[in-house]
Amino acid sequence: MLSVIIPAYNEEQMIPKTVSVIDGILCEAHIDHELLFVNDGSKDSTWEKIEEAASTSRSVKGVSFSRNFGKESAIFAGLSKASGDCCVVIDCDLQHPPEKIVEMYRLWEQGFEIIEGVKSSRGKESGLHKFAAKSFYEIMSNAVGFDMSRASDFKLLDRKAINVLLNMNEKNAFFRALSSWIGFKSTEVEYDVREREVGTSKWSTRSLIKYAVTNITSFTSAPMQLVTLLGVIVFIVGLATSIEAIVRFFQGTAQPGFTTVIILQCFTGSFIMFGLGVIGFYISKIYEEVKGRPKFIIDKTV
Ligand code: UDP
Ligand code: MG
16 A cells, blocks of 8 residues: 655645545555545644544545644654654645656555655745755755755655654654655656645744754764864864964064064963864764664665
8 A cells, every 4th residue: 555645734725636636546546545645733714624534435535733843843743653664854835746646555565675765856936946946955965965855855765765764763863854854765756846736835044043953963073073073164264364473573563562462362262172173073973873873774685
């Protein structure tokens, strides 16, 4: 069976439509399925709409959060409650074309375990948003080690992959990157991002910035090492300034006492930064241990 996981936050207008469209497509393709809505603490009547849909359609199920926990949490909740042999995660606003689910499912039947939906275009976005998204994905791609610029949450996962994801005890799991990080036999399906039909994007600028910072820091400790780099720069500048101060001292053009002060200033500054860098390095190691990611993931044994 295929479980379709649909995180929904203030999507009251979309629920009935999403149910009929996805249900229709999967029934037509004769794919045994369940639609699992995760109500992420919506403030409108999203949950009532889900209950309504569940009472009329056997394939609709729902879970509801006590408050808004964010899309990542909604996805993981869906994965933990799904009973299918494979799961598709799809947005409630139908921006991810539901016909692609059938294509993904056929690939799964051929033996692929992770089928990533990749964006062939990013849809309509403003200039600043595009720039911010591009920078974010560049940092993430570097941290993860593969191209994330076209990645999305629209993907199909085999039960094996789902169990691996559910067994990770990371609290700040970044679904999009983690699902590639775990490996397994993967392939891609391209799709065009559609326009949102009703309602507005549920992401405010503030929530996007928070999302970017959380996910970058959950995959890399590089920002911590910036201070080490600064220490090196300050040290070099300090060295040059000190040489100049010493030369002036011997030429007799220096203010009395100034030479000692400037040299002490430059060197204490850079040593403190080095020190912070070293501490930061150990903290990043602790952080990696605390995340408790598995050292390896076994796919098959013989
Ligand atoms: N969503 C969610 N919790 C949130 C924000 C969004 O479950 O806190 C869901 C939302 O209902 C939708 C999906 O995540 O199904 C994508 O959200 P949206 O369309 O607002 O994002 P965008 O398409 O603009 O990236
Ligand atoms: Mg959307």
